[in-house]
Amino acid sequence: MTISWFAMFRGDRDVSSHELERLTELIARTPGLANGLIYTPSTTSDPYLNDGPPPVLGLQLNFSEIADLEAALAKDGHLQALPELLAGAEGAQQAMLTRRFPVPDARFRTPPGDPHCTYLVAYEGEAEDKNVWLSYYIAHHPPIMARFPGIRQIEIATRIDWCGFLPFPRVDYLQRNKVVFDSPEALTAALNSPVRHEMRADFKNFPPFSGGNTHFPMLTRVVRATAKTPRRGGAP
Numbered sequence: 001m002t003i004s005w006f007a008m009f010r011g012d013r014d015v016s017s018h019e020l021e022r023l024t025e026l027i028a029r030t031p032g033l034a035n036g037l038i039y040t041p042s043t044t045s046d047p048y049l050n051d052g053p054p055p056v057l058g059l060q061l062n063f064s065e066i067a068d069l070e071a072a073l074a075k076d077g078h079l080q081a082l083p084e085l086l087a088g089a090e091g092a093q094q095a096m097l098t099r100r101f102p103v104p105d106a107r108f109r110t111p112p113g114d115p116h117c118t119y120l121v122a123y124e125g126e127a128e129d130k131n132v133w134l135s136y137y138i139a140h141h142p143p144i145m146a147r148f149p150g151i152r153q154i155e156i157a158t159r160i161d162w163c164g165f166l167p168f169p170r171v172d173y174l175q176r177n178k179v180v181f182d183s184p185e186a187l188t189a190a191l192n193s194p195v196r197h198e199m200r201a202d203f204k205n206f207p208p209f210s211g212g213n214t215h216f217p218m219l220t221r222v223v224r225a226t227a228k229t230p231r232r233g234g235a236p
Helices: 017-028 066-072 078-085 130-145 184-191 194-203
Strands: 002-010 033-041 057-063 090-101 116-123 153-159 175-181 213-224
Touching (some): 002 066, 017 033, 017 078, 017 213, 033 116, 057 066, 066 078, 090 130, 116 184, 130 153, 130 175, 130 194, 175 184, 184 194, 184 213
Antiparallel strands (some): 002 057, 033 057, 033 213, 090 153, 116 175, 153 175
C-alpha cells in the first residue's frame, strides 16, 4: 500500500507549460517521494456519465511512509513552494491510503515519457456504514475493472488522518479510485465495452451512500523522484 496526497485544482486559470515544467522539477526533488503524478484534462465518451469539465490540474504524490508525506507538507516542508508556484489556482487537498489491484497486463504501450490516460473517480460524500461500503466495493468492483480491455492500473484510495500545513482547503472524500489506460482512445474503448455495463450493474448493488460521485478523464505524466529517501532509525 501507498500513502498518497491528492490535490485537485479548478477554475478558469489555465496552467502553462512553463508552470508544468517548474512543477515537475519541484515534485521530483521532494524528499521521500516514491513517485508523483501530474494530471491535466483529457476527453472521453462514457455511455452513462458526463460530469462536465475536468479539473485544470491534479496532483497525486505517493510516499511509502506517512512520515515522509507529513515532512513534505510541514510548515517548513519542501512542498510549501507549491502555493506560490500555482498562485491563483483554486485547489483542494486530501491524503489517503492507496491500494493497488492486479490487472492482466500492466505494461504501458505508450512511448517513454508520453502521458497515459486515467479515469479519476471520487466519492465525495458519506456511506451509511463505511465498513460495509468499503468491504463491498473492494471485494466486488476491482475484479470487474480488471476485465476492461487494455487496462494497465487499478487503484482505490481511502481516508486517513494526516498532518499538513499547505493552505489549500481540505476535503474528506469517502473514497477515490482510478483506472489507467495507454491513451484517451483506449479509455474510451474500454468505457464502451460490455465491461462498462457490468460496472453499472454492480453500482446498483452498492451499499447506501450519499453525496454523489465524479468521473474525469485526465492525461497523466509520471514524475520520477530525484531526491534521496531520508533514513529512519538505525545507524547514521
